[in-house]
Amino acid sequence: MKTISKIIVGMMFLFSAFAVNAQAEEKSLVDTWTVLVEGTPSGDATIIITLEEKEGKVVGVVKQEGKPDTQATRVELKEDEVTVYWVSGGYDVYCYLEKVEEDKLEGSLMDMFDAYATRGVKEE
Numbered sequence: 001m002k003t004i005s006k007i008i009v010g011m012m013f014l015f016s017a018f019a020v021n022a023q024a025e026e027k028s029l030v031d032t033w034t035v036l037v038e039g040t041p042s043g044d045a046t047i048i049i050t051l052e053e054k055e056g057k058v059v060g061v062v063k064q065e066g067k068p069d070t071q072a073t074r075v076e077l078k079e080d081e082v083t084v085y086w087v088s089g090g091y092d093v094y095c096y097l098e099k100v101e102e103d104k105l106e107g108s109l110m111d112m113f114d115a116y117a118t119r120g121v122k123e124e
Contacts, residue, residue, distance in 0.1 A: 029082050029105075030058060033117040035095065037109045048121060049084055049095065051075060062086045081107075 032050045048063040049072075060072030062084065073092075074085040080099035085092065095115055097105035103119035 029077060029080075029099070031119055032121055033097070033105065033119060034121055035097070035115050035117040037095075038114045038116070040109075040113050047095075049117070051077070051082065051084070060084045060086075062088075064088065 030051045030053055032048065035047045035049055037045045037047065046065065050061045050063070051058055052060070058075045058077045060075045062070045062072060064070070067088070070086045070088065072084050072086045076083040076085075081097065082105075083094055083096045085094045087093065093110060095107065095109045096111070097107035097115060097117050100106050105115075105117040107115050107117075109115050
């Protein structure tokens with residue numbers, strides 16, 4: 001009976017170790033993303049979206065060329081997708097991005113313009 005108990009405990013330990021390792025390997029979407037927005041009236045635009053965890057919530061900052069950094073008004077983060085809301089030029093703006101690869105996201109800005117994001121800040 002003791003042998004069976006030891007085997008069961010050993011298997012539980014082994015399975016829990018695999019589960020922890022699998023979670024550690026997957027990167028979170030909380031990071032800095034360089035987002036290329038194609039086809040805006042002003043041409044293609046690049047914005048930087050930085051997502052951080054603060055006090056148990058995910059918050060964001062949006063950087064647009066020639067404009068001061070803007071605090072996101074809301075961030076909706078799910079397992080493989082994120083929507084960031086902010087105010088730009090007096091308008092409420094949002095960008096929806098969905099995971100395509102580990103370091104790549106695709107989506108849209110305001111459901112009108114295609115958006116492609118890569119992890120990290122890319123120098124142009």
